[in-house]
Amino acid sequence: MSAFKPAAWPRKLRSQHWFGGTSRDTIYHRGWLKNQGHPHDLFDGRPVIGILNTWSDLTPCNGHLRELAEKVKAGVWEAGGFPVEIPVFSASENTFRPTAMMFRNLAALAVEEAMRGQPIDGAVLLVGCDKTTPSLVMAAASTDLPSIVVTGGPMLNGYFRGERVGSGTHLWKFSEAVKAGEMTQEEFLEAEASMSRSSGTCNTMGTASTMASMVEALGMALSGNAAIPAVDSRRKVMAQLSGRRIVQMVKDDLKPSDIMTKKAFENAIRVNGAIGGSTNAVVHLLAMAGRVGIDLSLDDWDRLGRDIPTVVNLMPSGEYLMEEFFYAGGLPVVIKMLGEAGKLHKDALTVSGGPIWDEVKDVRNWNDDVIRPVERALTQQGGIVVLRGNLAPKGCVLKPSAASPHLMKHRGRAVVFEDIDDYKAKINDESLDIDESCVMVMKNCGPRGYPGMAEVGNMGLPPKVLRKGITDMVRISDARMSGTAYGTVLLHTSPEAARGGPLAIVKNGDFIEIDVDARRVHLDISDEEMQRRLADWRPSVEPPASGYARLFHDHVEGADTGADFDFLKGCRGAPVGRDSH
Template sequence: MAELRSAEWYSGDVRNAYIHRAWMRRGLPDSAFTDRPHIAIANTASDLTPCNSHFDEIATSVKQGVYEAGGIPLNLPVMSLGETLVRPTAMLWRNLAAMSIEEMLRANPVDGVVLLGGCDKTIPALLMAAASVDIPAVVVPGGPMLTGHFRGAPLGCGTDVWRLSEEVRAGTLSEKLFLQSESSMIRSRGHCNTMGTASTMACMAEALGMTIPGTAGTPAPDSRLLERSHATGRLAVDLVREGRRPSTVLTRESFLNAIVALAAIGGSTNAVVHLLAIAGRLGVDLSLDDFDRVGANVPLLVDLQPAGRYLMEDLHRAGGLLAVLREVRDLLDPQASTVTGAPLVEHLDDARIWDETVIRPRGNPLLDGAGIAVLRGNLAPDGAVIKPAAASPELLRHRGRAVVFDSIEDLHARLDDPALEVDETSVLVLRGCGPKGYPGMPEVGNMPLPEKLLAKGVRDMVRISDARMSGTAYGTVVLHVAPEAAAGGVLGLVRTGDPVVLDVPGRRLELDVDPAELSRRKGSPEASAAFAAPVRGWERLYVEHVMQADKGADLDFLVGSSGDRVSRESH
C-alpha cells in the first residue's frame, strides 16, 4: 500500500503533526495515526431532506464496516438538497453542493470516502465531487420508500401527485379525496418509489460501477441495505489499500453502460444532465449524441411508473437492476470495471428475473426502443431531449400552433383563462426556465394542461421548454432546449401562432418560420424582464458561469479534475 494521504497531516514529530493528532485523538489509539486509512462518510442526512433523513443509521453501519476492516471512520456532514422543499429549485445548488463537498474532501486528512446519497441531486453532487478530487470512493444509495396505498390502490409518489392533481382540476376527483391521499403517499423513509430521478441516479451509480453491485434499489427500510452499508465500509478500506480511484472506474465505457441501463429501466431525463456533468469533471468524452446513439434502440424492460405500472419495491423483488442488465448484457462493455475490481458484467451471472410482469425478458419488452431521444433543429440547434417511454405515441409526430408563455408566472396567470386560444392540437411553449433564465433549470417542463381541455378529457399535449421535469412525471414533453431563451436561443423568438414541428422518430424539432423572418425578430420584452438577474451571492456566480444543458449545466470553471492535492499548508 502506498503512503496514506492522511499521513501528510499526522506523520512526524513536528508541531503541525502534533496539533492534528492531538485534536483528533479523542480516544483513538496511536495506531489510528500510522497505517490505518481514514475514511470520510460524506453524509447528506438532513431533516430538511426527508428522503435522506435515515442516513445517520446507514452511516453507523458504514462506520462499523470501516472499523472492522482496519480503517478509521469519520462522519462528514455535507450540503444536502431536498427536491421537495428548497426554492426555487434544488438544481440551482447541485453545483454548489458538489463544489463544497469537493473542497472538504480535499482539505481534510481523508484517504477515501463513502458517499451517502438519495434524493435527486445528492448522488450527482457527490459523484461530481469525488470525480474532481479522485480519492477512492464508493456510493451507498439510500433506497426508495415502501409502496403506500390509498383506497386499495398503490401510490407512486410524484407520479400520482401529478395525476391526481390534474383529476381535481378536471373535476373528476374531489379535493377532499385528493387531500386524504396525502397521508398515504409517503409510507416510509426513503426517496420516491417511482423510477424518478432519485431511483434513476441510484441505478446510474451502480451501472457506472460506483456501488457494490446489487445495492441500488434496495428499499430504505430493508435490513439488507444496512448489511450492504457495512460491506461498503469494508470495501472503502480495500479501495484505499489497493489504490482504486474513481478515475479508474468512471471511464467512457462505464458511461456508455449507464446509458444502456438508463434506457432499459426507463430512467429520468435528468440523468442526462447529471451524467454529462460527472463526465465533465473527469474529462471523459461524453456528448448528448451518445445518449441517442447508444440508448435509442435499447428495449424498455422495466414496467415502472411513470413509464409503466409498478414501483421500486416491485423492481427489487423482481430481481433488481442486475436482472435488467443481464437481459442486455450483449450491449454492455465487457471491460468496464466496478469498485469491486471486477467488470460489471461479471456480476450478472447469478442475476435472475423473478417476476416477468415487472422486469420483462429481452424478447418481450414494453417498448423496442425506449432510450432518451435527442432532438435537433432550428428550435434546438444544440439539442433537446424527450423520453418516448413516457410520451403518447400518437403525439411523437406532431405539428401544432404554439401557445407561448414567457415565464412560469405567465403560465400560472393565463393557463386556465377561458379566453386562451388553445386546443388539444396546440403546442405549449414555456421559456425563461433554463439554467441561466430561472436560474437553476426548474422541474416545470411538464406543464399542467389548460383546465378547459382537461374538462374535455384531454390528458396529454406536446409541451416544449428549456426547463427540466421531475423524473416522476410523464407526457409528451420536450425538455432541455439548448441554447435556452436566456442564452439567446431561438426559443426566445417563438410567437403564439407559429407552427411547431415535432418528429421524434426523425429526431427533429423545428419552428416552421421563414429564416428571414426569424432574423428580423427580437426576443420578447416580457420574457427578458423575467430572466434572472441576481446581483450577489451564489446565484450571481451561477448565472455568470453555468453552461447549457447539453454540457451538463455545470459551472465552466469546474470542468476537469483538480486532484487531491492541497495548494497550501496551514500553521
C-alpha cells in the first residue's frame, strides 16, 4: 500500500509570508483583513484555507454552492484552520457562448493565479457544472497546493407523465421526437418544467457526474463525494468533512502531485468505462495529466478501457439516474468491483491520506439493477474506444455503451457539412440527399475551428430519416458531444479540420468505413488523392483579431492532448514571490 509520510508539524506555512511577523508588509496584509472583524490570533500560523467557489447566478448547476461553502467553513473552523471564501471564474455550460469549453483554460489560468498570488495554504475546490471541475483541478495541479474537491452534486430525478426524465438526455430525445412528428411543441414545453426540479448538476451520467466520478477515482475527493444529490443533507455533511480534512492535508503537506499519479489516472480511466462516462472525460483528464506532468495519451484510454464492462445502468447508456446510483451505493461500489476484478491500483493514494482500497473494501451494492454484476453488464466492452486511420491520424473517440451495435462496423456515403451553420442550413431540407446508411460528417468544430470545440458532434438526424423510425446514424466530427447524449458518434477527430487535418478534405459522396473492433476509421480514397486534396487545402477559419479569442486560437492544442494551452503544461508550483510593498 502507499507509504505517504506526512510532513513535520508545526512548520512555517506559506500564508505566514503575508501574515507572520511585525514588518510593515505583514502589518499591511494582516491589518486590512482585520477590518472584517478577525481577531489577531487567527494570523498566528494556523492554516489559511481558500474556498474556491464557482457559484454564479448564471451557472445554475452551481447555484447552491454558497450554502455548501458555509458548511466547508464550519469544517475548517472545527479543525483549527482559517477559512476564506474566494469567488473564482465559473464557466457555465448552460449560458456561455460560443461554448463553455472555450473558457475552461481561461478559468484554469485565472484560478491558478488566484491560488498562486494569494495567501492560502490549501484549497477546497467547490465545483459542479461540467467545466468548473476540470478547470479548478487543472489549476490545483499547476500550483500543487494541498487541495480537495467538493462537488455540488446532481439534481433530483425528473419525471414527465410517469417517465423518468434525464436532464440533457431527454432534451435530445424529445427534440428528435418533435422533428419526427411524435411529440408536439406544446408537449415539449410542458416537459421542460420536469427536467430540472432541484438544485444540482445533470442527473444523468453526463459530463458533470462523470467528472465528479473522475476526481473521486483520482483520489482528489473524499470517498462517496460524486453521487450524493445536491439537496440531500449528506451533501452538506460531505462539505463539512472536506473542510476538516483539508486542514490536516495542509499540516501533512499532502499535495495534488502526491495523489494524481499515473496509477490514479489509470484507475480513473477504468472507472470511466465501468460507469459509462462521458467522452468529455478524455479531453479533461488529458489536460489534467498534462498540468501535473503525467504522461497520459489516447492509447492509455483505449488500452485501459477496452476490457472494462459498463456496469452502471444510468442514462444515457442505461435506464436510471444519479439519485438511484447514490441509493445503490454510488461510486465506491464500482471502485470495489474493479478492485475485486484485478482492475484497480489498490495502493493509489487519496486525499484521505490512505490508499483507495481502504476507502471501498467494505461497501455493499444495494441495488444490482442500478449497479449490475459483470455478467449482466450493459456492455462487456465499455470504456472509450479510440479509432485511427487516414481520416484521423491522431485519433478520434467513440463511446460504445451509448452507440448502436449494428453500426459498429459500417461503410457509408459521406454527407458533408462544412461547419455548424452549414449543418443548420441543410439538415431540415427535404431535398438533402441522405438516408440512414450515410455517414454524417461535420468539419471546423474542433478546438480552433469552432472556436472552443462545442458539443455539436451528436448532430440531430434529418426529419425524413427520423420519420422512418430511425434513431441513429454514424456521425463523425472534430467536435465534442454532451455527456448526456447518445448515438454512434465519432468525436474529437484529430488533427481537426481547421488545422488542415484529413477531415477538412472529405467531400460529399466519398465513402467512409468504421470498424470499432479493429479500431479503424478510413476515408476510402487513394493515398495520391488524399495528398492532392491536402495540398490544395486552404484555411477557412480566420484567426480572431485580438482578445482572448486570439490567445485561444494561437495557443490551444489539439483534442488528442487535452486542448490545453501550450504554455500551461507542467506543474509550476506556487512560490511565495516577493513582497510588493
